[in-house]
Amino acid sequence: MKDQISALMDDEVTLYEAEYLYTALKADGESRECWMTYHLIGDVMRGSPVLSSDLRQRIMQELEKAPAVLAPNADMSPTAQRERKIPVLWSVAASLAAVAFVGMIVHQQQSQPADEITPLEIAQSLPTEYLHAHQSVAPSSAAYYIQAAAYSERSK
Amino acid sequence: MIFRWLLACLAASHFSLALANDGHSDDPWALLGKAAHAARDLSYKGIFVYQSGSNSRSIEITHMNSGQGEYSRIVMLDGTPQEVLSQGSNIVIFSSRDEKVVIEKRRGKNLFPALLPANLDTVRTSYAARVSGSERVANREGVIVLLEPRDEYRYGYRLLTDKELGLLLKVTIVNQDNEVVEQIAFNQLNLLNMKDMAWFKPKVEPGKSYVIEEEIPASIEDSPEVWSLGQLPPGYRQIDHIKRLVSDKKATVNQLIFSDGLSSVSLFIEPLVKGARPKVGQTTVGPTNFYASVKSGYQVVAVGEVPQATVAQIANSVHFK
Numbered sequence: 024m025k026d027q028i029s030a031l032m033d034d035e036v037t038l039y040e041a042e043y044l045y046t047a048l049k050a051d052g053e054s055r056e057c058w059m060t061y062h063l064i065g066d067v068m069r070g071s072p073v074l075s076s077d078l079r080q081r082i083m084q085e086l087e088k089a090p091a092v093l094a095p096n097a098d099m100s101p102t103a104q105r106e107r108k109i110p111v112l113w114s115v116a117a118s119l120a121a122v123a124f125v126g127m128i129v130h131q132q133q134s135q136p137a138d139e140i141t142p143l144e145i146a147q148s149l150p151t152e153y154l155h156a157h158q159s160v161a162p163s164s165a166a167y168y169i170q171a172a173a174y175s176e177r178s179k
Numbered sequence: 180m181i182f183r184w185l186l187a188c189l190a191a192s193h194f195s196l197a198l199a200n201d202g203h204s205d206d207p208w209a210l211l212g213k214a215a216h217a218a219r220d221l222s223y224k225g226i227f228v229y230q231s232g233s234n235s236r237s238i239e240i241t242h243m244n245s246g247q248g249e250y251s252r253i254v255m256l257d258g259t260p261q262e263v264l265s266q267g268s269n270i271v272i273f274s275s276r277d278e279k280v281v282i283e284k285r286r287g288k289n290l291f292p293a294l295l296p297a298n299l300d301t302v303r304t305s306y307a308a309r310v311s312g313s314e315r316v317a318n319r320e321g322v323i324v325l326l327e328p329r330d331e332y333r334y335g336y337r338l339l340t341d342k343e344l345g346l347l348l349k350v351t352i353v354n355q356d357n358e359v360v361e362q363i364a365f366n367q368l369n370l371l372n373m374k375d376m377a378w379f380k381p382k383v384e385p386g387k388s389y390v391i392e393e394e395i396p397a398s399i400e401d402s403p404e405v406w407s408l409g410q411l412p413p414g415y416r417q418i419d420h421i422k423r424l425v426s427d428k429k430a431t432v433n434q435l436i437f438s439d440g441l442s443s444v445s446l447f448i449e450p451l452v453k454g455a456r457p458k459v460g461q462t463t464v465g466p467t468n469f470y471a472s473v474k475s476g477y478q479v480v481a482v483g484e485v486p487q488a489t490v491a492q493i494a495n496s497v498h499f500k
Contacts, residue, residue, distance in 0.1 A: 049417070060453070062327035065304065070192040115449050117360070139490040141456070142456070142457045142458065142459040143457070143458050143471060144458075144460045144462075145459060145460045145461065145462050145469055145470075145471040145480075146460060146462035147463065148482065149464060149469075150456065150458065150469070150471075153445070153469070153480050153482050154446055154464065154467060154469075154482060156423075156434060156445065157434075157467075157483065159272070159283060159285065
């Protein structure tokens with residue numbers, strides 16, 4: 024089972040070929056969630072091959088520890104099967120739908136009345152999106168650590 | 180008699196030379212070079228505290244390099260949960276929110292204690308270095324190296340390097356008026372002696388959905404640029420360019436990153452949206468200075484932990500064709 028999940032994560036086996044495996048994983052709610060998460064993390068790490076193989080190994084260890092019901096659900100209707108396939112594609116959809124911080128800036132700007140196009144003093148409306156974007160990308164280390172603080176202020 | 184006196188002189192001068200050479204502790208650049216390499220080559224685990232004004236965060240770092248490259252995990256211990264996993268220059272950030280965890284991918288940051296670049300040439304041109312006493316931090320003895328800016332376009336750095344390991348123990352950034360802007364210091368530090376990699380994974384939160392916040396590499400969105408850069412502040416050069424797509428996919432925001440080897444500035448250039456309220460002027464938030472202006476229908480904003488003059492000059496260096 025471990026090898027098959029690993030192959031699945033490596034895209035060596037398609038989901039259709041591993042239907043029973045998926046069903047087995049699905050039978051347990053929590054381990055399914057974990058699997059989705061691991062899959063997505065795997066997607067992220069895939070850009071860096073060494074990292075992904077390393078992380079994958081540990082994911083597999085985690086999966087081994089996680090409880091999984093191995094009996095396939097025999098009376099699953101095709102519709103139900105289709106529905107249950109969606110979350111796998113979800114990771115792709117989520118990454119496509121991810122909107123960068125900039126979207127928020129534009130949204131804020133568009134929500135302003137159209138006649139108010141006189142410039143605004145930057146001190147009066149602090150652009151935390153810029154600050155966040157700067158801190159998450161700039162290579163200077165010190166400022167990086169207030170990123171968490173900026174986040175928490177923004178999310179309030 | 181004279182011969183004997185000469186001998187004594189020779190012996191004495193030899194002795195003092197030997198003292199001066201002891202661990203080359205007088206050469207600030209040698210200490211900084213050692214600090215840059217120690218942070219990347221050693222395996223260590225510790226907790227350090229970041230402080231800026233009333234803002235304070237405790238951060239745990241695990242860093243391992245057993246000859247197979249660098250692995251590190253950084254965990255924010257205070258406030259909003261956040262983790263940074265990195266291997267070499269690949270960085271993945273996991274930020275926990277109310278009902279989801281946002282995953283961001285980044286590249287090549289000089290994170291504390293690997294604050295100093297391996298190649299110090301760019302730092303040398305903008306800062307003067309000198310050794311200035313010693314201090315004890317996290318139960319370790321350190322040597323203080325001061326990096327003083329050669330002009331008004333950057334802040335000063337007070338770096339405490341471990342006497343034995345070379346590792347940076349503490350960094351204090353001070354402005355022109357000698358006020359502390361930011362400070363990072365270990366309060367706990369241990370060397371690691373293990374090969375086990377079990378620690379190298381994020382904490383998974385089963386109840387939350389994981390989403391990727393993606394940036395668009397400059398190579399994908401290859402539209403020709405309508406601006407050019409004029410005179411930058413001395414010592415600063417562009418080190419990165421990131422394009423982000425706005426939600427309606429009609430325009431991109433350009434983020435250009437500049438650095439002098441230690442401090443860095445982001446420059447944002449984006450077309451003004453119809454009905455938008457442009458931002459102008461300057462402001463300071465904690466250690467960060469902002470400068471905003473509007474040019475030829477574009478919003479230009481410079482942001483950085485540098486003096487106001489630096490963000491202003493970088494923003495004003497933008498010229499539209």
